[in-house]
Amino acid sequence: MNRLAIIITLFLVFIHLLACNKQSANKKLLLGNWQGIMPHTEQFAAGFAFNGDNTFENKQGYYTSNGKDVPTNVGNFSQYKFQHDSLFIFDPATSKWDYHQIFKVTPDSLVMTWNSDTLRLTRYQEKKEALPDFDKIVINFESDGVYKDIYSHIDVELNKDRTIIYRYNLDENDVGTGLFTGIVPQQQYSELIDNFKHAGIKTLKESYYPENKIEEDHAAVTFVKSGKIIKSITDKGYFAPPTFFWAYKPFINLHQNIKLNRVSPQGTMSALQYTSYSKLERGTKRYKDALFISTSDTFLLLCYIAKGKICNTEFETRFQLTPNQHRTKKEFTIDTDGRYYKFMVNDKPVTVDIGFNFYDLNLAKREWDIFVQ
Template sequence: MTKLKFIYLIFIPLILGCETEKKSTENNLIGEWSKIEKVEDNDYPPPPPGFNRPFGIGFTEDKIEFFNGFQRYDQDSVTGKRQLNYKGTFTDYKVKNDSIFVLNPFNENWDFKWRIKKQLTDTLILTRNDSTFIKLQRIKEKKSNSFDQIIFSSSGCYGSCPIIDISINNNNKIYFQGEGYVKPLGFYESIIDSIKTDYIFSKFAKANIESLKSDYAVGHTDDESITITFVKNGQIIKTIHDYGNAGPKELIWAYVPIQNLYTQVELDSLANDEPFYPKLHYYTFEKDSQILRLEKSESFFLWTEIKDSKIVNTKFDSKYNIGLRGNYTYWGADPNEKRKHQYELDKIESDGKLFKFSFKDQKSITYDLGYNFIKRNFKESDFKKKTKYD
């Protein structure tokens, strides 16, 4: 055996062994991981809900998903105002020895992110230095998808939180309203690719919607309210009101792609008054001394249904007066002063199926949903006694 052959025989197994170890490490990473929030003895307790965003990541063979997304606010060079710069939730990654490098989506640089300190089947410990550790556990796959439309709404806050409504269905159709502190403002529609739709639906499915409560709230003031309505076969099956991002981490993670979707797709503008939609107000149904107060997302769902319904000349006996409840989470001035209603609204009447919008000095418009919105989505017990605030 020559000396050169001997060297080859020594180093080839070493090279192959290193490559095998690298691939093994990457394969063991594949899956989804959630940070273990545990209060150890003598440690400070974790921040209360709403003050921090739960940390979670996922790995495929070549992509890493940051559940909280890549987003930052940059200064607009023309207006000088802050503008959201959202780069999605996925980017490339690579593993060198025990170090994970991530492709920064803002500057396209490869950034050192973590060193793998310890990895077991269901536990992963990452570190940036010897004193800072992130301990994660593998997320067990759980999916429950019993809806075909999602409506996401945010109320704004004491500050400049975005005020938006967005509806997305399993036919890839979206409606969007930018009401304040977003760009663009106004009403829009779009057809998006099924990959985006499936991703958003899968994020909410992983939150196991059926098991969630209808209300979550933090203990502080001045935060935003997020409401999400889930629809199946045209019927509301659940609405969740979350004040201050107090919901479970899987729900918080599901907010990210849907609330930023408008930055990722082409939007076609719609007229502001087709049909009429109140500024900074939600619909209510009033019957005698009883009132049904719709959540923001439920109001936008009703608007999407009216939007897709027929205009008719049918006369009917009104059963409900439609009132307009103020957005009492947001206390600032109108952030979209440029949006003006074409006609001044006089009143809205309905029997649940037909909705008649009457305007001052203008012909009324009646829309036919084709079904009774109240009977399909609500119970008599959902009507409450009016208060002085109504």
């Protein structure tokens, strides 16, 4: 072997070792947890975990879509690998290895391609906090953007005994929508609860709203203990911290991976039809106060009514509860004192006892709006 051949061989070996060292350095820097940063879009809520055994977690999950239903979740976990200096991540939704260009990776920041976009992420440390053993978690999710109006909204009441009430509305003519009940398997229930323990619930604000935007995806989550609302959090436009989004998003797809039984909205269950937010009203026709109740708090209250005990108790009406019937033109008003709720079922008045005064326990300290007719 002549001298030139030796020099070329040594140079190629040097380049190979340099590439291997760079690949090794990139992989070492990638290890750990990453979350998206500004701007506030669904990309902002992106979250990844690169593990030393080449497993990969997409905090938002992988989804397939037929364009008619809520996209189907096919799991959060996958694998990644390096070929030369290129990062490839296996996509369970397509069963393909996708190439992701890394523009920058440092101990604290990562810039890479994702779904044809440039994604900017920052490193974060997972923190787990102790939370009360909630009796209920209630979630409302309404989509105006991310899923291109594929559906209107989903409501879920998850109880401590793993039973759920699930309302899934696309449009009023879609036979796949409606009201359902079921039981969440123990492992899945534990995962859903554990996700909130990583979301920093105690330090989250009660509401997160974007400025100057109306058409945005909207979520509301209510945590309940012994009938008392411990905390309600509203997230519009993904302005809450990403860890909160990762916790409530799995509830949207619960109907796809557990057995649900359709419930006919008859009797007291009719209170759960097509309702979003609600309001309490009091006063005269000229001077009337109104207290608006969030979507998740509304679904919580209506679930109490739906599961309440029909009785003949007479009570003095303090308020009129008016759920927002956004999919029907029928007027639906409930007379109540906070514990007893009287409304029409099949053209007959029915009084329901929920067993405690929901208003006094949860709403009495909230601020009313005053209207002059």
